Amino acid sequence: MKIDSDKLRLLIQAHLDQRLSDEEFETLQDTLEGDPEARAEYVALAQLDAGLRDTGLAEPNGAAFSPEAKKGVKWWAVAAAAAVVIACLLPLTALLLTTRDSETSGGPAGGPVVAATRGVAVITAEAEAVWHEESLAVGVALKPGRLILKEGLAQIDFFGGASISLSGPAELELVNGDSAVLHRGRLKADVPPAARGFEVRTGDVLLEDLGTSFGLAVGEHGKADLIVFDGEVRATGTDGKPTLFFGSDSARFDAGVVIPQSAEKVGDFPDITDVIAGAGNRAQSRLAAWSEASLDLRRDPRLVAYYDFENLTMETRRLRNRAVGDAPSELDGGIVGAKVADGRWPGKGALDFRSEGDRVRFRIPGEFDALTLFAWVRIDALDRHLNSLFLTDHFDENEIHWQISRKGTMHFATSPMGVVDIPKHNRRFFSDPFWDPRDSGKWFFIATSVDRNAGEVVHYVNGEALGISGGTQMHKPLPRMRIGEADLGNWSDPIWPEAGIRTLNGRIDEFGLFAEALTAGEIRSLYQKGKP
């Protein structure tokens, strides 16, 4: 069957766009099977399609198509996409950081420092720790270089397998996954069999742990004390002669000379369990502080509704509204499917949204000239094109939608026409991206303030305003907003069934709405009171 080339192109493109009739499909299939030139044409158009699609995905505002975008391949976007795939493959998710182009920005508001080419260790626990660099926190992967712990305790796992408890004030230089230099301070090292040979250098003395644990304290003038808790440590000074030390042995290092000494001379060493107990105490005190702030918040007269996710059991299928008012229980939420789970701290209640049906249903009456939506959210993954935070059923006139895109940008939308003629009337405000797969499992304070009279929508993450990366009809006036029936974490009665699955994959442990647009300062204060 021979068809002319123009018709062939049309059929091929229509197949790529999935808009062929059955008859047309049969024609195309027959033609391709019989004609190698037709196949070459198909492959050529498919290649163009793939090129346009993947290039287009590079920038949220389409900057890939601007003359300024000189870079041929959007390395970071490709790497980020690949990283999502790879996240399922590797236990050491910290390795994902190695794919990031070091030219890209250091991360979203309050985000971690991006490790450059090689991470070698990761902070796994802290107790009252104060670092020289504010961005350091649990979960942050560390590249080779100096770490200064001004005070407190921290547990650091080296990628080679050894784990240390560092006690501040201390200065530790990370060399690679198997070795470090202690310039000052105290550390206790725990070296399992796989990490045997873990090295710590101090002054001119090299220590190799042959399993299992030792403590090292470096004080004034580089003088250091070693104590072996368990196992074997080999110490080599400037003379090059190694000395073996065993459990309960101790030594002093002075100017490169190794001097055995009595163990009583050596002071206390922080233990990993001390660090974790300390971290636990810290969590308890943060929870208590939040609890107080939450009780205070209930009384804010500007609240429409406020949910603290406390005292939830599997039997209670009601999410209680804590805002003080005339009939607060009218604004209670109905929990569907979502399971009770841990929130920001052990003992803090939360709901886990995972299965397609999970949601909390609300019916919130009223019309609003201003709104502030806020929530503490832990995003595990952004599975959908759009992931629901708070979506009113369907999308009727004046109703609002609050959600997060797959690219990690926050969306706020409302339209005076609702679902009618969406492209022409839908006011949509997209924030700069703030989340990428490395942030999976972290808790974020998300807020959006909307002021109809000022015509302003501001997105906030962790107390800081995000820029607006794009949107539609942003210049047009906002309607008097309505909520009515709505879902937290899902979308009921979606407009398009195929694209309508918006289930959040993650947890929420606090959520509320104000009938006013809070100021940046007020939002920052909410964040400070609730941050883990």
Add this chain to the structure above:
Amino acid sequence: MKDSEANSSEELFIQLFAQNERHIRAFVRSMGLDWTSVDDVVQTVSLIMWRKWDQFDPDTDFMKWARVIARFEVLKFRRTMARDRHVFRGDLMDLLADAALERDAQVSNERYVECLQACLDTLPAKSRELIRATYEGDKSIKEVAAEVGKSATALYKALDRIRKQLQGCIEVRLATE
């Protein structure tokens, strides 16, 4: 002592995969699968490549290896999971894969993408905007048409013209390089 080679082997996989993912996607696409299926297949391919990573010789061509695995997985996908009724017969998919390989032998996808990028820069702003609106995100053609104020048919026609222009431009660039 932890084997320090292990780290770089994992890193090598990530590096190669990240660099080549788009080319793997383009290859799977050229066998006639829709984008949702492309995503599914490439996910499976990456898992398989990771599992078989120790069999891969770093001195050999990563994409060549990837394409062999991808081709197999596309055909497998077709047998078990193809959800769209307009999926080509298995024999045809094989033939399309051959055609894609032939094309790649003449011009690598890498070079193609570079030329495409350069050609996009030469498009007038309005055309670039149409392409961006169409290819970025998951809007249907009808929605894009409404956004840009055209009928769907007019939009198809406009896109066809732009695509032809792009193909012409790319051909010229490839020939003169």
